[in-house]
Amino acid sequence: MKNKTDSQDILKDRLVELYRVMLKIRKVQIKIEEEYPKDEMKTPVHLCFGQEAIPAGVCGNLHEDDYVFSNHRGHGHYIAKGGNLNAMIAELYCKETGCSRGRGGSMHLIDLSVGLMGSSSIVSGGIPLATGAALSAWLKKDNKVSVVFFGDAASEEGVLYESMNFAMLKKLPVVFVCENNFYSVCSHISSRQANDDVSMRTKAFSLPYHQVDGADVSDVYLKSRDAINYARSGKGPFFLECKVYRWRGHAGAGDDLKLKYRKMDEWEKWIKRDPVLEFEEKLNKEKIINDDLRKSIGAALDKEIEAAFKFAKESPLPDKKEIMKYLFADKEIKNALD
Numbered sequence: 001m002k003n004k005t006d007s008q009d010i011l012k013d014r015l016v017e018l019y020r021v022m023l024k025i026r027k028v029q030i031k032i033e034e035e036y037p038k039d040e041m042k043t044p045v046h047l048c049f050g051q052e053a054i055p056a057g058v059c060g061n062l063h064e065d066d067y068v069f070s071n072h073r074g075h076g077h078y079i080a081k082g083g084n085l086n087a088m089i090a091e092l093y094c095k096e097t098g099c100s101r102g103r104g105g106s107m108h109l110i111d112l113s114v115g116l117m118g119s120s121s122i123v124s125g126g127i128p129l130a131t132g133a134a135l136s137a138w139l140k141k142d143n144k145v146s147v148v149f150f151g152d153a154a155s156e157e158g159v160l161y162e163s164m165n166f167a168m169l170k171k172l173p174v175v176f177v178c179e180n181n182f183y184s185v186c187s188h189i190s191s192r193q194a195n196d197d198v199s200m201r202t203k204a205f206s207l208p209y210h211q212v213d214g215a216d217v218s219d220v221y222l223k224s225r226d227a228i229n230y231a232r233s234g235k236g237p238f239f240l241e242c243k244v245y246r247w248r249g250h251a252g253a254g255d256d257l258k259l260k261y262r263k264m265d266e267w268e269k270w271i272k273r274d275p276v277l278e279f280e281e282k283l284n285k286e287k288i289i290n291d292d293l294r295k296s297i298g299a300a301l302d303k304e305i306e307a308a309f310k311f312a313k314e315s316p317l318p319d320k321k322e323i324m325k326y327l328f329a330d331k332e333i334k335n336a337l338d
């Protein structure tokens with residue numbers, strides 16, 4: 001078929017869009033990392049350098065009104081689902097114009113207009129919420145799919161197994177996406193889990209799964225297409241385990257090699273694989289993109305990102321008198337401060 005690559009069953013326009021989304025995630029990370037040392041963003045940031053292919057590939061299969069639940073490393077999920085960039089960057093600067101009105105920071109991103117239901121700093125916190133959203137879609141028969149992104153550390157929380165069991169029992173349209181980057185802060189999965197084969201645990205619930213190369217956007221896209229179609233067709237939940245690598249420290253800007261918790265052969269193996277560059281080279285080779293298109297995509301993104309940072313920096317902070325507004329525990333916090 002003319003409009004498809006020979007090697008992959010993905011439409012040409014979709015390939016270009018996957019590239020654009022991955023590049024956007026990468027460029028936003030680069031800009032945040034550049035600005036972060038100025039200490040104007042009063043929020044911890046958990047950068048997702050190296051993990052861009054997963055949000056791009058998964059969200060590339062979702063409808064605008066499908067649900068996505070995210071975690072502390074959520075910038076890529078927000079961007080890939082089409083979240084408003086001005087509101088995201090303003091949130092990092094804790095401004096009133098931010099997507100959580102400046103009260104949430106980087107770990108609390110939300111854009112209901114595109115189905116981004118929220119991110120949570122509680123490891124595994126999004127899993128039961130996504131399962132609940134899938135239950136609502138199932139009850140309403142509205143054909144929506146609910147997706148939750150979480151890390152390998154969240155696979156150590158009991159709520160994942162309760163949620164998988166319930167989702168399987170009711171055949172709910174939820175896709176569990178585990179971004180297995182092997183680390184929980186500085187602890188390798190092999191030092192935390194008696195059996196570190198995460199996807200094998202789905203067998204206890206007869207829940208179907210795919211193991212995915214999380215640095216290859218084509219693999220992510222095709223396997224998540226399978227999973228999302230499966231869930232949408234009413235067959236039930238699906239599990240994706242995407243193996244990937246986090247290039248930067250757990251939080252903040254820059255790498256953390258000085259902490260010496262990583263094995264260097266592991267680091268060297270993974271760092272060679274730049275998901276954005278690998279895909280760019282593949283598209284170049286297959287003549288899907290050329291230099292002109294690549295430059296014009298890059299320039300448009302640079303413009304959008306510059307504008308978002310300008311908007312964020314020029315936006316007002318929340319009014320001090322209203323700082324407790326929108327918080328669940330406002331009375332308790334006020335009492336504790338008095």
Ligand SMILES: Cc1ncc(C[n+]2csc(CCOP(=O)(O)OP(=O)(O)O)c2C)c(N)n1
Nearest residue numbers: 073121122123151152153154181183184185
């Ligand atoms: C319930 C809970 N336990 C512990 C923490 C502290 N904590 C924050 S991030 C993190 C590691 C998360 O690792 P993972 O889920 O693999 O995601 P990654 O950071 O690797 O993307 C931990 C333990 C937390 N926020 N919530």
Ligand SMILES: [Mg+2]
Nearest residue numbers: 151152181183
């Ligand atoms: Mg991890």
